[in-house]
Amino acid sequence: MVQYPMLSLEIMRSWVERHQSEWLEDYYAFLRFASISSEPESKPALLNCVEWLTDYVGRLDFQVETWQSKGHPILFASHKRAGPDQPTLLIYNHYDVQPVDPIEGWRSPPFEPVLRDGEIYARGAQDNKGQCFYVLQALKMWKECVGSLPINVKLCIEGEEEMGSPNLATLLAAKKEALQADYVAIVDLGLRQAAIPALTLGIRGIITLDVGLKGSETDLHSGSHGGIVVNPIHALVKLLAGLHDEKGKITIPDFYQEVEEVPLDKSLSLEFDCEEYRRRTGAVPEGGEREYSPLERAWLRPTLEINGISGGYSGAGFKTVIPAQAWAKISCRLVPHQQPERIAELVATYLKQQAPLGMTVSVEVHPGKGKAVRVNADARAVRSFGKAFQEVFDTPCECILEGASIPIVAELAEASGGETILLGLGLSTDHIHAPNEHFGLDRLKNGMLVIARALELLKN
């Protein structure tokens, strides 16, 4: 006998179109909170944002809790009316966003969302408020069209993902019971092309650290002292330049020890158009380890990137100074089997060992570490989401990996006991973490449909 869906794609599409002005207003309200987790002055915005979410999710018939921690609160919500015969899906999102600098790069203010050519521009428009928002609309659609959800759903929307989730990680043991789920969907990923659906089968891990070199007690005049002392900026550029060899390999001993040489899985979509990449970003895809292809480098290989460097004078004009200190911010992306703590220790030890003559080296490893994650492509839930994607896009769903990291995923999956699913509708052109972040109206709508459809496909 043919099983007709409880909520057909036609009804879903109709609901999305009919309610557009309403949900767009709600989406903009969500985007207006300047919820930058790393900036202490944004605390009120973060609290207002979580309060807004608590109210919003509560109206979807969820039981909502706010988990307090040393950091920004975590919204946890559950809707168990589908009963014990149905599976439980835990969906993870975050309401915090990245800082906005360089602010002068924005065409419109980052917390005043605006629609231009089918794209909504705002900090967080995609990462992750946009992706969180289509999840909420999928739930709302079920409530309004059917009155209930086909399976049990739990939501975990945290406020410190952009800082590496330091406090959610420490709460996981205490909240293990609440977090129990059959599947954990991390809705913070992306597609390679807007028209081709994709499921992500893995993400990289991460560690971040600051390194500082101190050469003198105070800044020195570069005329009187130039040639006499070691300039901390010279020492820093030499130290950093030595972290990669001429083949682009990281020179830190044992850095690659746990890295397995695995060729790209044949089921993965491997196409990479260098010219298209160049047109899109303005950058040539010729970084990293020379012996690997661009996608191997981004998906299967670890990296060490300098994310910030500073020292001396960098204002207008000139200042003839030899600064007392110089600094850099370094992150490493990790692949399966690399342990974040061990890699952080290797990098920190190496930097200290290489201390250039006359320099005091200090290293501070940041909390937010995370392991790489791999998804089981054959798991039932993964196939259900793949089918939902295929139906909504009317195109076969491709399998990809992602070079970025969501530090909490490995630990969250472990605490919940569920199978991990990584998905999302981001594009690498969305300018996340950069000025003019944006998200497409078409993808926002498709996201609502995919999540709503997957809920039914996951039903027993």
Added chain:
Amino acid sequence: MVQYPMLSLEIMRSWVERHQSEWLEDYYAFLRFASISSEPESKPALLNCVEWLTDYVGRLDFQVETWQSKGHPILFASHKRAGPDQPTLLIYNHYDVQPVDPIEGWRSPPFEPVLRDGEIYARGAQDNKGQCFYVLQALKMWKECVGSLPINVKLCIEGEEEMGSPNLATLLAAKKEALQADYVAIVDLGLRQAAIPALTLGIRGIITLDVGLKGSETDLHSGSHGGIVVNPIHALVKLLAGLHDEKGKITIPDFYQEVEEVPLDKSLSLEFDCEEYRRRTGAVPEGGEREYSPLERAWLRPTLEINGISGGYSGAGFKTVIPAQAWAKISCRLVPHQQPERIAELVATYLKQQAPLGMTVSVEVHPGKGKAVRVNADARAVRSFGKAFQEVFDTPCECILEGASIPIVAELAEASGGETILLGLGLSTDHIHAPNEHFGLDRLKNGMLVIARALELLKN
């Protein structure tokens, strides 16, 4: 017949002590102007400062002119009453100061002078308001004790020295007549020890430039793009690290072409106590070219120093960004025979030639260039100042060189047609260009005496 001085050291010392509270008040007023030449918002402070000076110098019976330019005005003043039989001494000082950052390093606000343990703390306390101020007091002393000056004196007090004197340089040809002098005293130098008088027989030249590397159109996420693109910070540290070889030599072709291998002059004071230097600055004197001694490196060898570096995120916490661009500020100190324009061209060309893969390199050479200067130790005026120093300090005057630069000196000396004298009472511990700049009350007083006494010794 014994020639008694018109103004004895005893009378001078008595005048200095008697009027201390009065001149200290004037000195503090001079220091309170936040006359930072490189910061556009400081323009009013610069104008107020020059107005204050105009009034002050006018009351010393000088004819005062304010030379307007595209930049900050130049005070020019002359006092010709000694008549055509007496020589003319042109004294150069500057009323502009360096920026104050890092502001958090200051123990007291930089433009609120304060006396602690015999030292006056303020931006400009030494460089160059302090040194300008004791010149003015020497002139005031002659006016008040004798009623006139023993020789003809001209003053040139400019407002853009810390920017490399871009506008005074262009005015020199037009003002050649006014600037004519027999001797040009640049009162912006220092001593090696507070108790030992010194004349400076040479300073280094300078060029400064900014270099920028651009790798993409916008900042990129270091997760999705890390390993794919060339990170502009990586490219920059590699480029900069390559500018010196393992012996500390600058690698830019032909950089040393005009540099003569001259051993240090035997008349120079060559002592350099590495341990004392280390205690004083907290830095080890092991930078620059390994094959030369510290003083040879600071006095006789050119340098290339990175005075500032920036790129990516450098705030609190972390941002996983691959920045679109990264920058550095570079200065070179030059020795005799090196032409600033040629060296700037060599460095700029080399940086562009070395453009790392995927990077667009931009170089901007700043105006304020200057040649190295050497003083004729046997010139009559140099000997007169040496004698004045010896009498005031009751200690033989030593001869030194200085690694710092005063870009305008070579051109000013040429325009005036006079013999150059380089002097001053600064110490390398004065923290000029750094937080907590200070100048000793003892040196301020000795400066008044040395200048006042030299005026008489220069008399025919």
